[in-house]
Amino acid sequence: MRAAIFHENGGPEVVRIEDVPRPDAGPGEVLVRVKASALNHLDLWVRRGMPIETTMPHIGGSDVSGVIEEVGEGVDPSRIGERVVINPSLFDGTCERCLAGEESMCVDFRILGEHTDGGFAEYVAAAADRVHRIPDDLSFEDAAALPIAYMTAWRALTSRARLQEGESVLVIGASGGTALAAVQIAVMMGARVFAVTKGADKVERLRAMGAEHVYDRAEEDWSKAVFRDTGKRGVDVVVENVGAATWAGSFRALAKGGRLVTYGGTTGPKVEIDLRLLFWKHLEVIGTTMASRAEFAAMLDAVFTGRLRPVVDTVMPLDQARQAHERLEAGGQFGKIVLVP
Numbered sequence: 001m002r003a004a005i006f007h008e009n010g011g012p013e014v015v016r017i018e019d020v021p022r023p024d025a026g027p028g029e030v031l032v033r034v035k036a037s038a039l040n041h042l043d044l045w046v047r048r049g050m051p052i053e054t055t056m057p058h059i060g061g062s063d064v065s066g067v068i069e070e071v072g073e074g075v076d077p078s079r080i081g082e083r084v085v086i087n088p089s090l091f092d093g094t095c096e097r098c099l100a101g102e103e104s105m106c107v108d109f110r111i112l113g114e115h116t117d118g119g120f121a122e123y124v125a126a127a128a129d130r131v132h133r134i135p136d137d138l139s140f141e142d143a144a145a146l147p148i149a150y151m152t153a154w155r156a157l158t159s160r161a162r163l164q165e166g167e168s169v170l171v172i173g174a175s176g177g178t179a180l181a182a183v184q185i186a187v188m189m190g191a192r193v194f195a196v197t198k199g200a201d202k203v204e205r206l207r208a209m210g211a212e213h214v215y216d217r218a219e220e221d222w223s224k225a226v227f228r229d230t231g232k233r234g235v236d237v238v239v240e241n242v243g244a245a246t247w248a249g250s251f252r253a254l255a256k257g258g259r260l261v262t263y264g265g266t267t268g269p270k271v272e273i274d275l276r277l278l279f280w281k282h283l284e285v286i287g288t289t290m291a292s293r294a295e296f297a298a299m300l301d302a303v304f305t306g307r308l309r310p311v312v313d314t315v316m317p318l319d320q321a322r323q324a325h326e327r328l329e330a331g332g333q334f335g336k337i338v339l340v341p
Contacts, residue, residue: 002341003121004321007057009049012325017318020059023117023125025072030128032084035140036315037119038063038336039328040148040177041266046114047325055117062088062112063336064119064126065134065143075128085143086119087130087151087296088112104155104290111148111290120321122341132297135304145177145310145336146303151291152263153181154299156239157189160288161261165190167236170226170253172246174211175202175334178263180311182239183211188307194235196222196246202334223249234258244268251277259284311335 001022006014025031043060046052064086068079091098091106098106112118112126134143157163169186173179174195186193187210195211197203198218206214213229215222226235234255240246243265250260251274260283265271277283291299302308313335316324324337 001122002318003059004061004318004339005057005059005120006047009047012047012322012329014047015322015325017321020121022123025070025075025125027073028075028128029072029125030068030075030079030131031070031072031123031125032064032066032086032119032131033069034064034119034122034124034341035066036064036144036338036340037061038144038147038149038177038338039324041264041328042111042114042148044325044329052115054115059117059119059121060113061118061120061124061339062114063144063147063149064088064112064124065140066119066124068131069123071128079128082131083134083136083140084131085134085146085300086112086124086126087132087293088118088147089130089290089293089296090115090127101292101294103292109290120318120339122318132300138303141312141315141338141340142310144338145312146300147296148290149177149336150181150185150299150303150308150310151296152178152289153185153239154302155291155295156261156263156288157182157185157237158298159292159295160286161237161239161259163189163191163237166192168192168194168230168255169237169239170194170196170235170250171211171239172196172250173242173266174206174214175199176241176331177336179239179241180335183209184308184311185302186239187211188302191237194226194229205334221249223252226253230255237261241265242267244271247271251283254281254283256281257283259286261286261288263288313337315340317341
């Protein structure tokens with residue numbers, strides 16, 4: 001089968017298209033013929049050499065949709081032909097966190113396409129219980145845009161930040177996949193949404209999606225603008241994923257009793273916290289990543305019932321995987337970049 005693969009860490013130029021052996025469906029697994037797979041910043045970090053245990057040479061791709069072509073031992077053969085999306089979470093299911101329904105906190109948590117080979121290929125094998133049927137009216141491209149971005153944003157807002165209807169939420173870097181999902185989920189939940197992006201076209205698109213206040217970071221100091229537009233109160237929740245470059249502003253934008261939830265650090269993981277603000281304003285700093293089984297299912301239900309609709313920036317052929325890496329690295333996208341074999 002053909003796959004986008006790299007043999008060493010580096011820039012986008014290390015990504016190449018090669019013929020590699022097709023995987024088999026092992027016991028309890030299914031073999032999915034990939035119809036679409038989406039990029040995440042995770043793919044950039046792994047390619048650059050993030051210090052984790054992974055396969056090398058490596059096939060990335062955590063967000064995958066397709067059709068079940070084969071089933072392994074113990075899997076109902078009637079599933080062959082199902083249109084599916086894959087939950088990329090890999091967990092043991094037996095540790096205390098998994099037994100408590102908190103699979104993303106598993107002691108052996110890993111991610112398809114990060115710690116293992118993924119879906120930037122014509123086929124991928126996955127555990128049958130992580131593969132979910134999708135409705136016929138959901139395109140493979142839209143389905144592939146869902147997993148990491150929408151599951152992460154769902155958990156960040158609903159479970160970790162405990163966002164309530166009528167509260168205010170500020171989303172940083174709001175044109176990226178997960179942050180854009182956070183805007184959509186917050187609007188769906190009835191929150192008052194503030195967003196930070198770059199470029200007039202993205203500002204207008206976010207407003208059209210329901211964000212009440214959208215700030216172009218190239219044009220104004222958004223943390224001061226949030227303070228102004230909330231009547232010097234601040235927001236209840238900040239969704240932070242940029243890290244070092246925005247952390248201080250995100251902290252300043254919080255109201256008393258506010259919660260900052262973070263799942264990334266694209267500009268750097270090292271930040272400073274003014275402890276005086278932390279204790280005087282009764283603030284919370286909350287970490288999160290991925291989602292539990294139940295949260296993933298709830299996110300899918302919101303999509304299947306029309307309450308959420310994934311946003312796809314660009315669809316490109318698998319042969320242009322290197323160019324897709326370049327586009328994501330440049331940061332000009334609005335939504336998800338999707339590859340199709």
